[in-house]
Amino acid sequence: MLNEHDIRYVLSLSLEEAAFGCEKITKIKTGEVCSSCEGSGRSSTLDSTICPKCHGIGQIYQSYPISVHIPAGVKDGYQLHVNTKDQAGLRGEVLEELDVIVSIRAHKVFQRSDDDVIYEMPLNFAQAALGAELMVPTLKGSVKLRIPPGTQTGRLFRLKGKGIPHLDRRGKGDQLVKIRVVTPTSLGEHQRWLLERLAKSLSQAELGERKSRR
Ligand SMILES: [Zn+2]
Structure with missing residues (x-):
């Protein structure tokens, strides 16, 4: 207006x-x-x-x-x-x-940085640990992104050419996908049981690692 x-x-x-x-x-x-x-x-x-x-x-x-x-x-x-x-x-x-x-106007999910678009992508820690194939929204539809196993919070993935067209020259900016690993806030009984087993297994593996370093 x-x-x-x-x-x-x-x-x-x-x-x-x-x-x-x-x-x-x-x-x-x-x-x-x-x-x-x-x-x-x-x-x-x-x-x-x-x-x-x-x-x-x-x-x-x-x-x-x-x-x-x-x-x-x-x-x-x-x-x-x-x-x-x-x-x-x-x-x-x-x-x-x-x-x-x-x-x-400010966008609900995207931030602009020059001609690049930044998107923060939440991942649950199973996806982050095991890797995942996910659909990521862009300014024009969704695209597939493969997340490798062991992905940490803050890691950036670049989607080439999925950003904003340059005004004064040919080509486009990129979309940057910034990973944020989300810790679950409420767990079901079975999920809790699984996580407790995982915790035990992880601490045993850590113990083994420390012993082998000696
Ligand atoms: Zn008059």
Whole structure:
């Protein structure tokens, strides 16, 4: 939505819209001098009652839809110059050219770092220890990612070319998948039994390792 009465209009975009470009139809408000009172706001020069057409403001405000072309890869704060001359339904010299500033809304799951996209992926510790093949969401659909056995929290996997297209040159950024190993907060009886056995086995293995190091 564009802010009214601003010289520079702010256009709010989702991360996907900014990444891949879009055509946005948005409304701008413009004031024209009231034809009835010629801008005085009064019924006539002798009459001090307010003009019924503009309610004393002296201007008639109308909103017009304008179409804005957003190129792929724009960043927050990107400024574009819009020429509205050829757009249907627009009149008045104020509107022929205007500056629009892009404001990108925060995304629920992705963070942007330049043209790379960062995604934090939760893994349970069985997946982290044994390895897993998982579907990872990207800005355009999901892709398969193989996690090797023994993956630790903080490890980064790079999905080449799954980021945001560069605005000024060819190519795209990457998606970085950051692993976060999640410890379970509630366990069923059987899960607890399994984990206790695992704990015993791990501590015995540790003991054996210490002995063999001596
Ligand atoms: Zn008027």
